[in-house]
Amino acid sequence: MVCFLITLSSFTGNVDNHGNGVKAFKAKKYGEAIVSFEKDLIDNPNNVAAYFNLGLSYNALKEYGKAIWAFEKVLKITPNNPEAIDNIEQNYLELDNGQQWRSQLSHFERTLYALKSVNWAYLSLFLSFTSALFFFLFLKINALSRKRVFLVSAVSSLSIMLFAIYIAASSYDYENNHDFAMVTKATIPTLSDNDAITADKNPVVLKAGSRVKKIANYKGSMIKIETLSGKTYLVNKKDVDFI
Secondary structure, X not given: OOOXXXXXXXXXXXXXXXXXXXXXXXOOOHXXXXXXXXXXXXXXXXXXXXXXXXXXXXXXXXXXXXXXXXXXXXXXXXXXXXXXXXXXXXXXXXXXXXXXXXOOOOHHHHHHHOOOHHHHHHHHHHHHHHHHHHHHHHHHOOOHHHHHHHHHHHHHHHHHHHHHHHHHHHHHHHHHXXXXXXXXXXXXXXXXXXXXXXXXXXXXXXXXXXXXXXXXXXXXXXXXXXXXXXXXXXXXXXXXXXX
């Protein structure tokens, strides 16, 4: 497994917390490292380095479910991160419970979303001005050959602008959708999805590494979730970690 610490200052927020975490990790004090990285994430919730190093720390403690969750958080911020993907796949192998990683996004989507929604929004704004300029020139120029060039350019710019707007919206939805969660404990109990919460004699259990999607809040601390296979259950929201 690729195992290295990301310590670039551009990613670190609270230098003391992150630095202490790195020192603890190198000293094989993984519990202390986890505490430091978690403190760093309180101040900087989008710190890729902290999540990545947190995943390495959990892996070192053989808490593979939590390690997968941490690397999934890395992908949430940097969707096309190959090291995070490699580590997720390796941790599923370590779990050895019959599960395999299934990406929420296609490779093409990961590549596009890596550019961030705000950059796609800026690009669409630029293309809107470009297409307007080409249409203006198309109307003003008399030469037929040049009019055709400006018309094609205007239509092309408009088409790309619409694509950029779509990707910006999709990327924004991905960045701000926190309905997906990960089972990080060895197993968690579930209840049948019905009108009344009742004890099930043979409850279905979800294994570590199971990715689920929250459908709705239920009573008290219970939430309704859907598994990748499409089945729905009720679980305690404290039993899952949201991505």
